[in-house]
Structures are given as structure tokens and as C-alpha cells.
Amino acid sequence: MALDQSFVGRTYPPTEPYEVGREKIREFAEAVGDAHPAYTDAEAAKALGHPDVIAPPTFVFSVTFRAAGQVIADPQLGLDYSRVVHGDQKFAYSRPVRAGDRLSVTSSIEAIKSMAGNDILDIRGEVHDEAGEHVVTTWIKLVARAAEGA
Amino acid sequence: MTAKIAYSDVEVGTELPAQSFPVDRATLVRYAGASGDFNPIHWNESFAKEVGLPDVIAHGMFTMAEAIRVVTDWTGDPGSVVEYGVRFTKPVVVPDDDKGALIEVSAKVAAKLDDNTVRVDLTATSAGQKVLGMSRAVVRLA
Structure with a gap:
């Protein structure tokens, strides 16, 4: 069944802060095989003008995806998550995420479309630091494939 | 932000050094742990086949993380990335x-x-297939 268009524009409450740990950044950088010193060596990061080690560009996805769980699991929206695939992903940064950041995510539903029986849901996540400054905006496009026989 | 490439030194059509990134099952298990994405399609072959996939598949976000390395290795500063979408x-x-x-x-x-x-x-391919589309980054150069 098509998702209710009236959910477009709905904004969910900001999440409790996620604290970015330097060892979590190291673990993520190692998992993607990226040995760039700005991820693990504060001096190398400072030499590039950053106050502390920074996270790889896609690191913040897991933080915003967890926040998007509020939307995905909203019983009123009624998304069938067992049929969902990740369609598109986009990030727009004001600055890189760095160790010590306490990030809060405000998720909202930017668009709902129905194409060939598939439901397409665009969730925007606005990520701010503890001072309320914008860090990054993420867009997650989820595609719920049509149920068989639907 | 301190990119090592100068804006004035690049033209439309300038190619970045291409790279290849190997991925095996151990890579996926490690990425699952680091990212918190434990969907079994990324590590459990029988589950993947049950839901109609040919075999275990890599996390899309893993592929996205690898692809941008071509850009961040080129600029020298991962903080140079202003936008990135796939x-x-x-x-x-x-x-x-x-x-x-x-x-x-x-x-x-x-x-x-x-x-x-x-x-x-x-452009990202695996086994001759294009695995990312509309894959674009905006980066700030020196």
C-alpha cells in the first residue's frame, strides 16, 4: 500500500547526542582500509587545519541511519522494512566530523513517491554539534519494493 | 582545510589517479562491526540466497566509503569534501x-x-558491472 503523502515534511525530535570517539574513528578507518593519518593522528589532522582527528566522510552515516530509525519504525507511517533497500545516499558538509563531537540528528521526511508499486522515501538528517552549529546534512533514499502480487 | 591540489591546476576532464579496492568476507565482517550494520545479507550466504541475491554482497556504504578515497587521496585532506552522493x-x-x-x-x-x-x-565497477550511479563529489581545492 502506498505511503501516506501527508507525512511529507514531518520532522521528528532531535536525538540524544552521539559522542564521536577517536577509537571509533580509528576502527572505522581501519575497516575501510584507509590509512590517512588525519583519522588517527591528531598532529597530522592539525597540520591540515583541523582541531583534532577527523572522521572519514561516510562515518556519520551510521549515526544518521540510527536516527532515521524513528521514521522507519513509525507505526503510523507503516513502512514495510523487510522490503527496503538503500537507493541513494548523499552528504553535504559544513565541516568534517571530528573526535569529541557530540552530534544530534533531526530527521525529517523530505519526499514520498510511489513508482511501479515501489514506495520511495527520502529522509533528511540535519546533524548539529553541541554548540548547535551545523556539521552535515545527510539524505537517505529508501526504496520499499512492491509486495508480490500487490 | 588544506588540499594539496590547486584549483588553478585542474581543468574539466582532469583525471584523478584510479584505484582498486579488494573486498573479501573478512572485510565485510569487519565493516559490519565498525559500522553497526549487521544485516545478514552481508555475511550469511544462505540468508542472502534465500532473499534472492546471488551470494553475499558488500554493504553499499562500504563501496561508498572506498570510492571517495580516490578523491581524498588526491586532495590530501579528507576535510576538503563538501558534498558526496551516490x-x-x-x-x-x-x-x-x-x-x-x-x-x-x-x-x-x-x-x-x-x-x-x-x-x-x-565511476565504480565490480566484475565489469557499474555498482554506483550518479556518483559525485564536490571538493574544495587550494
Whole structure:
């Protein structure tokens, strides 16, 4: 069944802060095989003008995806998550995420479309630091494939 | 932000050094742990096949993380990335053998924008299939 268009524009409450740990950044950088010193060596990061080690560009996805769980699991929206695939992903940064950041995510539903029986849901996540400054905006496009026989 | 590439030194069509990224089952288990994405399609072959996939597939976000390395290695500062977006078009299939899969990434400057930024278009393939579409980054150069 098509998702209710009236959910477009709905904004969910900001999440409790996620604290970015330097060892979590190291673990993520190692998992993607990226040995760039700005991820693990504060001096190398400072030499590039950053106050502390920074996270790889896609690191913040897991933080915003967890926040998007509020939307995905909203019983009123009624998304069938067992049929969902990740369609598109986009990030727009004001600055890189760095160790010590306490990030809060405000998720909202930017668009709902129905194409060939598939439901397409665009969730925007606005990520701010503890001072309320914008860090990054993420867009997650989820595609719920049509149920068989639907 | 301290990119080592100068805006004035690049033209539309400038190619970035291409790279290949190997991925095997152990890579996926490690990425699952680091990212918190434990969907069994990324590590459990029988589950993957049950839901209609040819085999275990890589996390789309893993592929996205690898592709941008071509850009961040080029600029020298990962903080130079202003925007980055992709479409996941085909999965990277990762067989349980001693080779795994290879993600091959090339990139070129597609447009020179304002404020010392350029748009880089990326191409990522695995086993001859394009695995990312609309893959674009905007980066700030020196």
C-alpha cells in the first residue's frame, strides 16, 4: 500500500547526542582500509587545519541511519522494512566530523513517491554539534519494493 | 582545510589517479562491526540466497566509503569534501574464495565551480558491472 503523502515534511525530535570517539574513528578507518593519518593522528589532522582527528566522510552515516530509525519504525507511517533497500545516499558538509563531537540528528521526511508499486522515501538528517552549529546534512533514499502480487 | 591540489591546476576532464579496492568476507565482517550494520545479507550466504541475491554482497556504504578515497587521496585532506552522493545501482557480490571481489574506481573533474570547488564524477565497477550511479563529489581545492 502506498505511503501516506501527508507525512511529507514531518520532522521528528532531535536525538540524544552521539559522542564521536577517536577509537571509533580509528576502527572505522581501519575497516575501510584507509590509512590517512588525519583519522588517527591528531598532529597530522592539525597540520591540515583541523582541531583534532577527523572522521572519514561516510562515518556519520551510521549515526544518521540510527536516527532515521524513528521514521522507519513509525507505526503510523507503516513502512514495510523487510522490503527496503538503500537507493541513494548523499552528504553535504559544513565541516568534517571530528573526535569529541557530540552530534544530534533531526530527521525529517523530505519526499514520498510511489513508482511501479515501489514506495520511495527520502529522509533528511540535519546533524548539529553541541554548540548547535551545523556539521552535515545527510539524505537517505529508501526504496520499499512492491509486495508480490500487490 | 588544506588540499594539496590547486584549483588553478585542474581543468574539466582532469583525471584523478584510479584505484582498486579488494573486498573479501573478512572485510565485510569487519565493516559490519565498525559500522553497526549487521544485516545478514552481508555475511550469511544462505540468508542472502534465500532473499534472492546471488551470494553475499558488500554493504553499499562500504563501496561508498572506498570510492571517495580516490578523491581524498588526491586532495590530501579528507576535510576538503563538501558534498558526496551516490546511487546504489548494482550490488558488489563477494564470493567465499581466496580472491573475494574488487571494486575499481576512476574519477575525473566534471566542472569547476565557485569558491575554489570542483565537481568530481566517480565511476565504480565490480566484475565489469557499474555498482554506483550518479556518483559525485564536490571538493574544495587550494
